[in-house]
Amino acid sequence: xxxxxxxxxxxxxxxxxxxxxxxxxxxxxxxxxxxxxxxxxxxxxxxxxxxxxxxxxxxxxxxxxxxxxxxxxxxxxxxxxxxxxxxxxxxxxxxxxxxxxxxxxxxxxxxxxxxxxxxxxxxxxxxxxxxxxxxxxxxxxxxxxxxxxxxxxxxxxxxxxxxxxxxxxxxxxxxxxxxxxxxxxxxxxxxxxxxxxxxxxxxxxxxxxxxxxxxxxxxxxxxxxxxxxxxxxxxxxxxxxxxxxxxxxxxxxxxxxxxxxxxxxxxxxxxxxxxxxxxxxxxxxxxxxxxxxxxxxxxxxxxxxxxxxxxxxxxxxxxxxxxxxxxxxxxxxx
Amino acid sequence: xxxxxxxxxxxxxxxxxxxxxxxxxxxxxxxxxxxxxxxxxxxxxxxxxxxxxxxxxxxxxxxxxxxxxxxxxxxxxxxxxxxxxxxxxxxxxxxxxxxxxxxxxxxxxxxxxxxxxxxxxxxxxxxxxxxxxxxxxxxxxxxxxxxxxxxxxxxxxxxxxxxxxxxxxxxxxxxxxxxxxxxxxxxxxxxxxxxxxxxxxxxxxxxxxxxxxxxxxxxxxxxxxxxxxxxxxxxxx
Numbered sequence: 001x002x003x004x005x006x007x008x009x010x011x012x013x014x015x016x017x018x019x020x021x022x023x024x025x026x027x028x029x030x031x032x033x034x035x036x037x038x039x040x041x042x043x044x045x046x047x048x049x050x051x052x053x054x055x056x057x058x059x060x061x062x063x064x065x066x067x068x069x070x071x072x073x074x075x076x077x078x079x080x081x082x083x084x085x086x087x088x089x090x091x092x093x094x095x096x097x098x099x100x101x102x103x104x105x106x107x108x109x110x111x112x113x114x115x116x117x118x119x120x121x122x123x124x125x126x127x128x129x130x131x132x133x134x135x136x137x138x139x140x141x142x143x144x145x146x147x148x149x150x151x152x153x154x155x156x157x158x159x160x161x162x163x164x165x166x167x168x169x170x171x172x173x174x175x176x177x178x179x180x181x182x183x184x185x186x187x188x189x190x191x192x193x194x195x196x197x198x199x200x201x202x203x204x205x206x207x208x209x210x211x212x213x214x215x216x217x218x219x220x221x222x223x224x225x226x227x228x229x230x231x232x233x234x235x236x237x238x239x240x241x242x243x244x245x246x247x248x249x250x251x252x253x254x255x256x257x258x259x260x261x262x263x264x265x266x267x268x269x270x271x272x273x274x275x276x277x278x279x280x281x282x283x284x285x286x287x288x289x290x291x292x293x294x295x296x297x298x299x300x301x302x303x304x305x306x307x308x309x310x311x312x313x314x315x316x317x318x319x320x321x322x323x324x325x326x327x328x329x330x331x332x333x334x
Numbered sequence: 335x336x337x338x339x340x341x342x343x344x345x346x347x348x349x350x351x352x353x354x355x356x357x358x359x360x361x362x363x364x365x366x367x368x369x370x371x372x373x374x375x376x377x378x379x380x381x382x383x384x385x386x387x388x389x390x391x392x393x394x395x396x397x398x399x400x401x402x403x404x405x406x407x408x409x410x411x412x413x414x415x416x417x418x419x420x421x422x423x424x425x426x427x428x429x430x431x432x433x434x435x436x437x438x439x440x441x442x443x444x445x446x447x448x449x450x451x452x453x454x455x456x457x458x459x460x461x462x463x464x465x466x467x468x469x470x471x472x473x474x475x476x477x478x479x480x481x482x483x484x485x486x487x488x489x490x491x492x493x494x495x496x497x498x499x500x501x502x503x504x505x506x507x508x509x510x511x512x513x514x515x516x517x518x519x520x521x522x523x524x525x526x527x528x529x530x531x532x533x534x535x536x537x538x539x540x541x542x543x544x545x546x547x548x549x550x551x552x553x554x555x556x557x558x559x560x561x562x563x564x565x566x567x568x569x570x571x
Contacts, residue, residue, distance in 0.1 A: 251387020283341030
């Protein structure tokens with residue numbers, strides 16, 4: 001267990017886990033890490049359950065002081081994160097000495113980086129989750145983003161994490177394991193990704209030309225994007241649905257691509273609403289939702305159609321790989 | 335009844351008819367039937383006006399032997415829908431929600447009236463004279479979509495949404511009324527405010543109003559508003 005002092009909060013740093021399913025009928029989005037794959041990799045690297053709470057860091061990261069020696073791991077967007085002038089490598093366990101000051105600075109690529117601490121960030125569960133629901137003001141640390149002066153606590157580290165930390169202790173004040181999660185197992189981040197989609201419930205409402213453009217155009221991410229959704233833009237008139245058909249609000253999902261009357265699509269992310277009244281042209285497959293979470297304003301994204309069966313196969317393969325990586329990590333020592 | 339994929343981890347079941355009391359009851363009955371006898375991998379469901387969204391874990395559904403996940407899910411939903419039958423009357427409570435209309439709490443009251451050739455008092459009389467059905471809860475935690483707004487008050491949403499709508503605001507948007515549980519952006523017309531707290535993450539259930547509940551509004555004065563309890567259980571309505 002360790003206390004973590006927030007010296008600088010960064011642009012928008014929140015406590016997130018893998019969400020709080022089960023409350024959507026009350027209007028509560030599952031939420032959790034926007035890039036869930038990055039958080040769960042970081043968690044297993046420090047001996048946590050995949051769904052332990054960590055920090056989600058947005059574009060400009062925090063500066064943190066660890067009051068006790070800690071085992072940590074970083075995943076997601078790349079940064080020049082350093083402690084006492086020593087660069088901290090991502091995707092591997094790192095032991096920080098008591099008093100270490102970790103400064104993330106500006107993220108180099110991508111939008112969100114994740115910090116996992118052995119034992120997880122200890123905040124109370126609210127509606128079954130530890131993640132921060134900022135708009136409703138609950139969960140995480142006092143229902144809000146971190147501020148300078150906040151003090152976080154981590155929970156009890158696993159026996160595996162304590163053994164690994166002990167093995168790393170004699171290598172210096174900041175010491176990383178000699179192994180990492182390989183490129184092939186990480187999410188395949190790209191600056192201008194083409195993400196895979198399955199057809200949405202109202203696919204047929206869109207004109208043939210709009211459906212073709214959706215699968216061929218490159219869309220640009222607008223600055224008004226946030227954890228609720230990516231607002232995209234394309235040349236006027238955008239995507240056109242049959243305006244004579246009356247849409248009744250119905251459930252939406254993370255990855256849903258909905259198209260308001262202005263023809264400019266919105267892709268829903270972790271803090272999406274639970275029901276929506278815009279036609280849904282497509283849904284981004286689970287396998288590629290991490291890529292969406294890493295897009296920043298000005299980035300472009302394209303869409304490629306896959307069948308539902310293919311989307312399931314891709315996700316099942318990713319889950320099998322995650323299970324294999326997790327088991328492999330549990331067998332590693334320093 | 336149609337069942338369409340909503341991505342690779344959810345489906346949306348669309349019912350016949352839209353936004354009628356009967357359709358809400360069918361959606362409610364189907365949601366209850368799904369929850370009563372869940373398939374392995376079922377996560378949760380969201381009933382709305384004329385639909386039920388069903389969320390699932392593709393890994394857990396696929397790990398059971400047999401047909402592909404979507405086909406297994408469809409067979410289960412169809413079987414549960416047959417068991418649920420046609421629904422019936424909405425199984426909801428009737429709640430009378432206190433509202434202080436107009437003034438700083440209802441900055442759009444006059445404009446809504448003007449749009450329909452009505453005075454502010456007539457808008458209030460029409461709004462609180464009607465009985466509403468909670469047809470969906472969403473947008474933000476605990477936000478009730480209220481079906482049953484008198485046609486004379488149907489008003490297209492504001493051209494430019496407000497960036498901050500105060501918590502408790504009672505509003506009109508299109509053919510519906512609604513109540514904002516939190517300070518959020520919003521494009522509906524604000525006609526009043528309730529002292530009730532519509533969402534409490536530590537209460538069970540956390541949302542005060544559930545799909546199928548019926549709602550009436552009771553006008554209260556500004557003075558009464560100030561001392562009104564924040565929850566119906568904390569005093570007389």
